[in-house]
Amino acid sequence: MESFDVAVIGGGNAALCAAIAAYENGASVVVLERAPKEHRGGNSAFTGGAFRIAYRGVDDLLTLVPDLHPDEISNSDFGTYDEDQFFEEVIAMSGYRADADVLETVVSQSLPTMQWLRQHGVRFMPIYGRQSFKVDGKQKFWGGLTVEVSGGGLGLMERLYAKAEQLNMDLRYDARATALSREGDAWIIESATGHAKTSIRAKSVILATGGYHANVLWRAKYLGPNWDLAKVRGSRYNTGDGISLALDAGATPHGNWTGCHAVFYDLNAPPFGDINLLNQQKNYFTLGIVVNADGKRFVDEGLDFRNYTYSGMGARVLAQPGAVAWQIFDAKSIDLLPDEYRVKHATRITADTLEELAARLDGINQRAFLQTVQDYNRSIDQAVPFNPAVKDGRSTAGLSIPKSNWANPIDTGPFVAYAVTCGITCTYAGVKVNTQGQVLDDSDHALPGLYAAGEMVGGLYYVKYAGGVGLTAGSVLGRISGKHAATHAGSVPPAV
Ligand SMILES: Cc1cc2nc3c(=O)[nH]c(=O)nc-3n(C[C@H](O)[C@H](O)[C@H](O)COP(=O)(O)OP(=O)(O)OC[C@H]3O[C@@H](n4cnc5c(N)ncnc54)[C@H](O)[C@@H]3O)c2cc1C
The missing domain is CATH 3.50.50.60 (FAD/NAD(P)-binding domain)
Known part of the structure; x- marks a missing residue:
């Protein structure tokens, strides 16, 4: 040997x-x-x-x-x-x-x-x-x-x-x-x-x-319902083998077994990571709003810098009807979006008006969506200056789900939506x-x-x-x- x-x-x-x-x-x-x-x-x-x-x-x-x-x-x-x-x-x-x-x-x-x-x-x-x-x-x-x-x-x-x-x-x-x-x-x-x-x-x-993260049975077992539906952002080979080997050798299980890192991820991305199709994550929701198939917002998109909130967004979208959502931006914010929004393979839907956009979002409640955007636009205190590099406090008022920073009205065409689901990055537990x-x-x-x-x-x-x-x-x-x-x-x- x-x-x-x-x-x-x-x-x-x-x-x-x-x-x-x-x-x-x-x-x-x-x-x-x-x-x-x-x-x-x-x-x-x-x-x-x-x-x-x-x-x-x-x-x-x-x-x-x-x-x-x-x-x-x-x-x-x-x-x-x-x-x-x-x-x-x-x-x-x-x-x-x-x-x-x-x-x-x-x-x-x-x-x-x-x-x-x-x-x-x-x-x-x-x-x-x-x-x-x-x-x-x-x-x-x-x-x-x-x-x-x-x-x-x-x-x-x-x-x-x-x-x-x-x-x-x-x-x-x-x-x-x-x-x-x-x-x-x-x-x-x-x-x-x-x-x-x-x-x-x-x-x-x-x-x-x-x-x-790539072990579908462990995902369902430890992370819970629907996690078998998540797309895998990275390696298909990480199925917990080393954790099993260590546990069998006497290691103690440790950490957050029901926790994982999962983000907004392109709806049509392949089931496992493909090195030739990178940048499927969509992490700059802070610059727009996110709506579900009921046409409703479901997260405070501006709670904090995206670095501190993005890892929980996969779980949030997994809990929405059909595990799908759309990130919505208008002409004022499009130029601020980074490369991950510019890749050819993004599921991107554009329109000159909000009504046309609503009609193109497959399966969304169009009336509710238009109402959501209207309510959101009206709720913003525009006296506070917009500054994406600090938590600017430019927020909404009176909405059941606020947007705490970087709130800009979605009112200037062209409009763009990115269709997203849950992409799991990695899990939080082990030895x-x-x-x-x-x-x-x-x-x-x-x-x-x-x-x-x-x-x-x-x-x-x-x-x-x-x-x-x-x-x-x-x-x-x-x-x-x-x-x-x-x-x-x-x-x-x-x-x-
Ligand atoms: C799309 C994406 C983007 C990310 N971006 C960042 C970032 O910018 N910054 C950051 O800090 N983190 C990022 N992460 C998280 C980051 O990937 C991980 O924290 C880090 O790379 C994990 O490194 P690792 O060496 O532990 O695991 P890995 O790099 O996953 O390596 C595990 C290795 O073990 C091998 N393996 C599995 N089972 C066996 C076995 N039985 N026998 C032999 N080999 C085995 C696998 O093939 C693989 O080579 C990102 C993750 C993804 C998926």
Whole structure:
């Protein structure tokens, strides 16, 4: 049987960060990726590549984006997003349930870990297109999310795989881990490629197989009614395998098992993520209104920046008649919409008048829809100036469901509607880990040599999710667990 110091199960961001860190710390490493090579990279490959990091100002950002042009610096207001703010926002969004020590590690290591990624070839840039608006002549960033990977999630995974290949790492595709057992002081991992089965031995194992969003039975079982109807935004290979393997090995289930991240998603998107048809999410509902088939609004579209509300919108639309809704914009807001609204494959319906638009929204109660728009338009206090880069307080008054910010009348043609349903991004539960990424049992004892990182770690997100934490948490805990796993295996870092 082949033996390794560290076996990494999974092939996304968390897995590759873990594998590279383990290798750097002297370990022999094998990576088992369930997907075939052409679909490697898990959900991470589907991401926009946005990382949430704590930074004190432009000098910190320059360590990630040293090639920022002086004109870009003088024309941008990057603001600050310090560690306290990052920690407080995420823990508050979890209802103060998140594992504080693990979250603190993610926050404090966010910038150094991104700097480490940069050393390994990942390139970052400011998210001008999606996270800033022009205010008083400057691009003002909002929502604590300021940098993304050049090339998005695909760019991230290409860079990480290029690094792993450069290190001659043993990367195995079509290799689905199916069983994990303890033998002496090592783990035995069984994996299957089609009908062929292989066993390997490793002193440390890092599980990074993502959550269970692509497991239709688990979705119905844990998330509840109708979740079998959700479309999967990303990888079809994340069916909870690593969670099962860890639970069978003695890990304790942890986190929000009935919680997931799910967004407004194109009604006609394919059932699983397709890397050639990205940008099916429709997250800038903050700039318009959203109506259901009864012609009624059902959310406060302007409650907060979209980064803090978008992850719950999938559940909201799933609860509407037919699990369908339409986002409505008029000529005044169309130009503010980002790329995800401009892709060719969007289900976009346009009309010069609201009456024509109503007639084209398949299955909507047209009269109720027109009444909703009229009531909404009349309820806005237009004395308050519109400013999409801050919570502007330009709100409605007297509606049963308010719009708390960014309320603009929908009154100027042409009008455009985007038909949406629920797209599930990832799930919130999995196993419990400590700040070293070690998997814990139900007495909080570490299982020797067993680690987890990424989406399959429970206890960070409850009910809500702050955009950009997933990649950051995966990289931070992946890197830490890789180092710890190498040390556990007795590996000695090479002399530099
Ligand atoms: C469309 C989309 C956009 C997103 N945008 C962002 C963003 O901009 N910023 C952000 O922070 N987060 C974003 N997310 C969330 C983000 O994808 C995740 O938080 C993060 O990528 C998870 O990384 P991971 O390594 O844990 O899992 P993944 O990247 O999903 O990797 C899991 C891996 O495990 C493999 N695997 C599964 N089962 C097995 C098995 N039995 N054996 C071997 N391998 C197995 C899979 O094939 C896959 O390679 C987005 C998600 C989606 C779907």
